[in-house]
Amino acid sequence: xxxxxxxxxxxxxxxxxxxxxxxxxxxxxxxxxxxxxxxxxxxxxxxxxxxxxxxxxxxxxxxxxxxxxxxxxxxxxxxxxxxxxxxxxxxxxxxxxxxxxxxxxxxxxxxxxxxxxxxxxxxxxxxxxxxxxxxxxxxxxxxxxxxxxxxxxxxxxxxxxxxxxxxxxxxxxxxxxxxxxxxxxxxxxxxxxxxxxxxxxxxxxxxxxxxxxxxxxxxxxxxxxxxxxxxxxxxxxxxxxxxxxxxxxxxxxxxxxxxxxxxxxxxxxxxxxxxxxxxxxxxxxxxxxxxxxxxxxxxxxxxxxxxxxxxxxxxxxxxxxxxxxxxxxxxxxxxxxxxxxxxxxxxxxxxxxxxxxxxxxxxxxxxxxxxxxxxxxxxxxxxxxxxxxxxxxxxxxxxxxxxxxxxxxxxxxxxxxxxxx
Amino acid sequence: xxxxxxxxxxxxxxxxxxxxxxxxxxxxxxxxxxxxxxxxxxxxxxxxxxxxxxxxxxxxxxxxxxxxxxxxxxxxxxxxxxxxxxxxxxxxxxxxxxxxxxxxxxxxxxxxxxxxxxxxxxxxxxxxxxxxxxxxxxxxxxxxxxxxxxxxxxxxxxxxxxxxxxxxxxxxxxxxxxxxxxxxxxxxxxxxxxxxxxxxxxxxxxxxxxxxxxxxxxxxxxxxxxxxxxxxxxxxxxxxxxxxxxxxxxxxxxxxxxxxxxxxxxxxxxxxxxxxxxxxxxxxxxxxxxxxxxxxxxxxxxxxxxxxxxxxxxxxxxxxxxxxxxxxxxxxxxxxxxxxxxxxxxxxxxxxxxxxxxxxxxxxxxxxxxxxxxxxxxxxxxxxxxxxxxxxxxxxxxxxxxxxxxxxxxxxxxxxxxxxxxxxxxxxxxxxxxxxxxxxxxxx
Ligand code: SF4
Ligand code: SF4
Ligand code: SF4
Numbered sequence: 053x054x055x056x057x058x059x060x061x062x063x064x065x066x067x068x069x070x071x072x073x074x075x076x077x078x079x080x081x082x083x084x085x086x087x088x089x090x091x092x093x094x095x096x097x098x099x100x101x102x103x104x105x106x107x108x109x110x111x112x113x114x115x116x117x118x119x120x121x122x123x124x125x126x127x128x129x130x131x132x133x134x135x136x137x138x139x140x141x142x143x144x145x146x147x148x149x150x151x152x153x154x155x156x157x158x159x160x161x162x163x164x165x166x167x168x169x170x171x172x173x174x175x176x177x178x179x180x181x182x183x184x185x186x187x188x189x190x191x192x193x194x195x196x197x198x199x200x201x202x203x204x205x206x207x208x209x210x211x212x213x214x215x216x217x218x219x220x221x222x223x224x225x226x227x228x229x230x231x232x233x234x235x236x237x238x239x240x241x242x243x244x245x246x247x248x249x250x251x252x253x254x255x256x257x258x259x260x261x262x263x264x265x266x267x268x269x270x271x272x273x274x275x276x277x278x279x280x281x282x283x284x285x286x287x288x289x290x291x292x293x294x295x296x297x298x299x300x301x302x303x304x305x306x307x308x309x310x311x312x313x314x315x316x317x318x319x320x321x322x323x324x325x326x327x328x329x330x331x332x333x334x335x336x337x338x339x340x341x342x343x344x345x346x347x348x349x350x351x352x353x354x355x356x357x358x359x360x361x362x363x364x365x366x367x368x369x370x371x372x373x374x375x376x377x378x379x380x381x382x383x384x385x386x387x388x389x390x391x392x393x394x395x396x397x398x399x400x401x402x403x404x405x406x407x408x409x410x411x412x413x414x415x416x417x418x419x420x421x422x423x424x425x426x427x428x429x430x431x432x433x434x435x436x437x438x439x440x441x442x443x444x445x446x447x448x449x450x451x452x453x454x455x456x457x458x459x460x461x462x463x464x465x466x467x468x469x470x471x472x473x
Numbered sequence: 474x475x476x477x478x479x480x481x482x483x484x485x486x487x488x489x490x491x492x493x494x495x496x497x498x499x500x501x502x503x504x505x506x507x508x509x510x511x512x513x514x515x516x517x518x519x520x521x522x523x524x525x526x527x528x529x530x531x532x533x534x535x536x537x538x539x540x541x542x543x544x545x546x547x548x549x550x551x552x553x554x555x556x557x558x559x560x561x562x563x564x565x566x567x568x569x570x571x572x573x574x575x576x577x578x579x580x581x582x583x584x585x586x587x588x589x590x591x592x593x594x595x596x597x598x599x600x601x602x603x604x605x606x607x608x609x610x611x612x613x614x615x616x617x618x619x620x621x622x623x624x625x626x627x628x629x630x631x632x633x634x635x636x637x638x639x640x641x642x643x644x645x646x647x648x649x650x651x652x653x654x655x656x657x658x659x660x661x662x663x664x665x666x667x668x669x670x671x672x673x674x675x676x677x678x679x680x681x682x683x684x685x686x687x688x689x690x691x692x693x694x695x696x697x698x699x700x701x702x703x704x705x706x707x708x709x710x711x712x713x714x715x716x717x718x719x720x721x722x723x724x725x726x727x728x729x730x731x732x733x734x735x736x737x738x739x740x741x742x743x744x745x746x747x748x749x750x751x752x753x754x755x756x757x758x759x760x761x762x763x764x765x766x767x768x769x770x771x772x773x774x775x776x777x778x779x780x781x782x783x784x785x786x787x788x789x790x791x792x793x794x795x796x797x798x799x800x801x802x803x804x805x806x807x808x809x810x811x812x813x814x815x816x817x818x819x820x821x822x823x824x825x826x827x828x829x830x831x832x833x834x835x836x837x838x839x840x841x842x843x844x845x846x847x848x849x850x851x852x853x854x855x856x857x858x859x860x861x862x863x864x865x866x867x868x869x870x871x872x873x874x875x876x877x878x879x880x881x882x883x884x885x886x887x888x889x890x891x892x893x894x895x896x897x898x899x900x901x902x903x904x905x906x907x908x909x910x911x912x913x914x915x916x917x
Pocket of ligand 3 (some may be wrong): 537584585748801802803804805833837838839840841842843878881884885
């Protein structure tokens, strides 16, 4: 969470509001959102006159809209939703609509290191990205995956740069797709490009490319790797920006590559979602060492335990020495940390969260329709109707819990040692 | 019954085959054939080819062969003999013109329906062999134009019909409004994290059959299901790349679909009434990606409706009165054994049902599957020639409505009904269910 220093970390339990007092004001309520600091809870609802608006801690936004959806708090604590006004769409931030109106907007994205908000937009049947109410000047016939730089100042997207006639398969294979950065397309065209991503210093963009029917590679700032592969998945930059790393399919097996060279020896039957540890000391990914069995691989070494159904993205501890991931085996969800699986399993598990000292692993879990906080494999508190991911005080000993219990929204700060012993 | 006269399959004008072979050289063909035989399919291919004793028991199983008056060229084993077999014999040394013939056979004369495998004493999977041929065609760039275009759409947009991201969301929003005329409290919850069910569909639903989404919203609401649909790519569960031989694109589409379900933290995925999409999302897609089973349970609409009716979450007010029969889609009935559940659903919803014969896993394919209908208008006469047995099967039932819980079957059977003048209507279960179900008072 951004602005963690502004959070009130005083321990104690605080009832913020009775949920009924929010929902009673609407004929229907569909979305709940809770601020990262836990101070606010908002709902989006449809009033008797069929307009939509939000209520935050009991206070209605001044304006209401023909239609509204996607009520969320940004990581910087602003409450947003997408709203239709006079048949045009805009973003509403803390109750105030942006100046620009669009035929359509969707898929809000938030910057890592700034309060910037970006959206995909459509105007006059063309597509672009808008950041903080400033739309790209250039628009494209089609656009998919877009991404926002960590500082929120730049955006990149996969864009269609040439017209394509109906069922024109030949033109398609000449390449009509590219990557646009801040609305300006790269010179090179590809059969496909996917998932552009920014370097940590916001200066470079890497993307997956397809250059022939079954030839795939990576491109960084429009300079393609010279090697071609049977397939590639999502690249990542190393934290110092010196390397672009991506899983590639090479001679029938998945391998890890960096800057076009194979870096891991193991041949995986699948490998995806590479992640660097803070500081770049380690590289983790989800891998399948034998067909149908999944695990986390760190620096080319798979954990001993494997799982049948699914393994989700690894999460590193703040010191970079530990890692944990959501795993699923025989349709039961749990967490595996450093290769050791929790004994308890659950109906659903959210991403693991490490404590500030990297010693403990927490997660929001669901069991029999209720939500709980689990730590290192056992339930610590819960039975909540709704529960948001626990927030750990950076460099501190406290934990922020946000939940709905008996119809009340509660914000609670607890000492990690009190809770976990 | 209607005959397709004056139509010569070998002369069909399909640029995807006719133009692409101009760029081929015998060397390139050989390189690709070697790659597929030696690196991708070696073991299974050899076993099948060495096991076949050419007994011909599989021939009667094939709707193409039977519908074409038992023309031996259309027997399953002949299709393999004239494609894969020939390539193996010649070690891939064939002229481009030959590849065109092989592509025509593989893409338009076999629907990968797997009926023949059931009649083969060795269980040889002819459809698999045909798909290996298609893989070779894909790597050579020789694929019927319209099927290739569908695959290109998957690659560029992650859905089958070039649906833009805004069109998807917009369609769901107007379908929600439409459904609210019927039932004021209907919602289509978008991108709701932690819902029990993600409902996923194939792109023709938002593109041309949007009312099916509105229907499903009503069904979900009455049944009280905690559900959602994604507001980003990954909502399309169909996969024609599986049938054009582009396994890389097939894998990419399925990866995103399953990642989307995981992102939304749903406990299961319910998919709409589609046969090939089920195969792509449950079998072929996961396996290419390295999953032995789908990572999150996936339930086909037939099973979902069955559960809703069986548990009483959906009750029937008054049964549908028309005289109905049914199409058992190959991929869910032969492939998954859902024939009994399908009949339970029909019995609950309909008053007057005449079963098809043969039925269940023995049912004939509608001839639209395996990507054949996606080969587009140039090949429609071919499909019609290959489905006479299907038309006769329907005609014998005397029904007025054919229930088809599969999009491919639906479109293919509409063509059959038109071509053979059957005078029947084709319906999804969803359309009948929404008409006959009890809608509680307080839901409008
Ligand atoms: S269409 Fe069906 S029965 Fe005929 S050869 Fe192909 S898989 Fe076999
Ligand atoms: S039934 Fe089996 S063994 Fe006989 S010809 Fe057909 S595939 Fe070959
Ligand atoms: S279209 Fe229908 S009958 Fe035909 S293969 Fe698909 S599921 Fe089977």
